[in-house]
Amino acid sequence: DAKTTQPPSMDCAEGRAANLPCNHSTISGNEYVYWYRQIHSQGPQYIIHGLKNNETNEMASLIITEDRKSSTLILPHATLRDTAVYYCIVRVAGYKLSFGAGTTVTVRA
Amino acid sequence: DVKVTQSSRYLVKRTGEKVFLECVQDMDHENMFWYRQDPGLGLRLIYFSYDVKMKEKGDIPEGYSVSREKKERFSLILESASTNQTSMYLCASRTNTPPNYGYTFGSGTRLTVV
Numbered sequence: 735d736a737k738t739t740q741p742p743s744m745d746c747a748e749g750r751a752a753n754l755p756c757n758h759s760t761i762s763g764n765e766y767v768y769w770y771r772q773i774h775s776q777g778p779q780y781i782i783h784g785l786k787n788n789e790t791n792e793m794a795s796l797i798i799t800e801d802r803k804s805s806t807l808i809l810p811h812a813t814l815r816d817t818a819v820y821y822c823i824v825r826v827a828g829y830k831l832s833f834g835a836g837t838t839v840t841v842r843a
Numbered sequence: 844d845v846k847v848t849q850s851s852r853y854l855v856k857r858t859g860e861k862v863f864l865e866c867v868q869d870m871d872h873e874n875m876f877w878y879r880q881d882p883g884l885g886l887r888l889i890y891f892s893y894d895v896k897m898k899e900k901g902d903i904p905e906g907y908s909v910s911r912e913k914k915e916r917f918s919l920i921l922e923s924a925s926t927n928q929t930s931m932y933l934c935a936s937r938t939n940t941p942p943n944y945g946y947t948f949g950s951g952t953r954l955t956v957v
Contacts, residue, residue: 768945777847777933777948778886830876830901831946833886 738822743838746816752809754837756822759803765826767798769807770833771818778821778833781807812841846870847949849934855955862921864952866934874937875917876946877901877909879930886933892917893939924956 739757746752758767768783782789782796784805789796795808809816821836850865868875876891878901888901890909898909906928910918917936921928931953935946 770945775951777935777951778946780945780947783945830888830891832888832902833878835885 738824738834740820740822740834740837742835743840746809746812746839746841748814748841748843749811752812752816752839752841754807754809754820754822754839755804756807757804758822758824761802761824762826765824767796767802767805768823768825768831769794769796770821770823771816772821772836773815773818781820812839814841814843817841847934847936847947849932849949849952851952852950853953853955855957856921856924858925858956860921860924860956862924862954862956864919864921864932864934864954866917866919866936866949867915868917868934868936868947869915870936870938870947871914872936872947873914873939875911876935876937877907877917877919878933878935879903880933880951881930889919926956928954929956930954 766783766785769781770778772778781793784796798805819836819838821833823831847868856862877889878886880886887903889907890901892898892911895914908920931951933951934949937946
């Protein structure tokens, strides 16, 4: 399984974009990058996933570098409700997910 | 808009009791999973099921068993609860149908074994 590295924590000002980095230098060609978040005392929530191309949905954008060794999750206009632990996971599609420690994001007013 | 429902939010059981944690999903998903989450250890996979009556061990199956008699329901069983099984338990489901979106998790059951 490809291993991911995320910063343990980061702060963001409300209304600003939050850019969450993830390194996955050992990713293989058929592995997807998934992002989830977990708000305190709730189950994790799916955000977005991608293989090679950049992806955007109503929650966030995912930028994957051309060599696929790293990616960035972008929350375009962070709100206080975006305060959560964010997990970057690399997996073959259809296989079970493993969650690491993630990045604790605190959005400040 | 509830999609994965776990039967209890909080549960307190005594050591040695047999404990059943129930999970129901209404999305007709083929795959279901049970995780436990502990501070500093992240989410760890206990068991998963790819289809009805099928089950596979995850990373930490010891002390647990599961049952999947119907597609929508996946039960986690603690045969004889111990204090080291005090934890947050999370159920999730996922479809096999492309484009293979992510897991949907329940809200979790916080189990305390005394």
